[in-house]
Amino acid sequence: MHKDILNVDDIKLMVDSFYEKIRQDDLIGHIFNQIIGDRWPDHLEKMYRFWQTILLEDHTYFGSPFLPHAHLPVEREHFDRWVSLFNANMDDLFVGPKADEARWRAEKMAAMFLVKIRYIKNEGLKPLV
Numbered sequence: 001m002h003k004d005i006l007n008v009d010d011i012k013l014m015v016d017s018f019y020e021k022i023r024q025d026d027l028i029g030h031i032f033n034q035i036i037g038d039r040w041p042d043h044l045e046k047m048y049r050f051w052q053t054i055l056l057e058d059h060t061y062f063g064s065p066f067l068p069h070a071h072l073p074v075e076r077e078h079f080d081r082w083v084s085l086f087n088a089n090m091d092d093l094f095v096g097p098k099a100d101e102a103r104w105r106a107e108k109m110a111a112m113f114l115v116k117i118r119y120i121k122n123e124g125l126k127p128l129v
Contacts, residue, residue: 004096005055007064014102015047018089027033054105055098069113070120071129079110 005014017041021027036043049061086106090099 002093002095005094005098005102007056008052008058010047010094011051012056013093014089015044015051015074017093018043018086021046021085021089026083028074028078028085031074031078035072051102055102064111066116068111070117072117074114074117076114079114083107083110106122 001092003010015075021031022032023040045062046080050065052058053061083106087103090103093099
């Protein structure tokens with residue numbers, strides 16, 4: 001039986017299982033693996049803090065989530081796959097208001113990141129720090 005996201009252990013399960021799917025994906029796995037390289041433990045720790053802050057309102061993440069993504073070689077199809085994998089992972093593990101919020105926030109983040117990345121590419125701009 002599935003349950004909602006209630007604590008940091010649930011966040012870690014969500015993040016670890018999601019990024020395991022990402023790393024193995026034919027379309028986007030190589031992008032993540034190439035950029036993150038051997039820094040996966042650091043990346044996962046950052047993602048735990050990010051989602052803990054967003055979903056549990058336990059403010060452990062500080063930073064700008066967009067900047068590391070600003071110049072990635074990605075298009076709509078990559079974000080669509082990311083969202084699809086995220087939602088499938090959530091469906092496999094969780095149900096409830098926090099799980100629904102995570103899905104909603106992931107979709108909004110993907111849409112916002114895509115718009116910003118396209119703008120930077122089209123205008124030849126550097127993202128503001």
